[in-house]
Amino acid sequence: MVHELADYERAPEQCHLTEEQLTAALFTTAPALYGHVAVDATDRPIGFALWFLNFSTWEGVHGIYLEDLYVRPAARGTGAGRLLLATLAAICVERGYRRLDWWMINWNPAARFYARIGANPMDEWVPYRLAGPALHELAAQATAAPTHPRA
Helix, strand or coil: CHHHHHHHCCCHHHCCCCHHHHHHHHCCCCCCCEEEEEECCCCCEEEEEEEEEEEECCCCEEEEEEEEEEECHHHCCCCHHHHHHHHHHHHHHHHCCCCEEECCCCCCCHHHHHHHCCCCCCCCCCCCCCCHHHHHHHHHHHHHCCCCCCC
């Protein structure tokens, strides 16, 4: 379904995830990635949520960052997406996390759904990404800089 999401987001050529990679990330002894799968009455997967923990230095507690939420087109409007988000919200409340964050492509019609559940766009924050050659160039500078052993 991750590749279906990449198709939906008009970027199938950017999705290189393999089943082996996803399995290794989710089912290791100390996972950094967590997932939930929504299924229909016949136990067929219809949606998923992949997430990891973040940390608010201002709040002093963890939160959940939702990396991907996807519901197959035929299952949209069934409540599957709401239930996946409700599950993550319940984890936040149960564990004392204060927020559930995610990004959304600006043309995604899910914005109306998110507004209905009370989510607010964070338009005052600008996302940044460091990747590819720029990431490698900056990483190379780490060996030149002195670091504290516990940093």
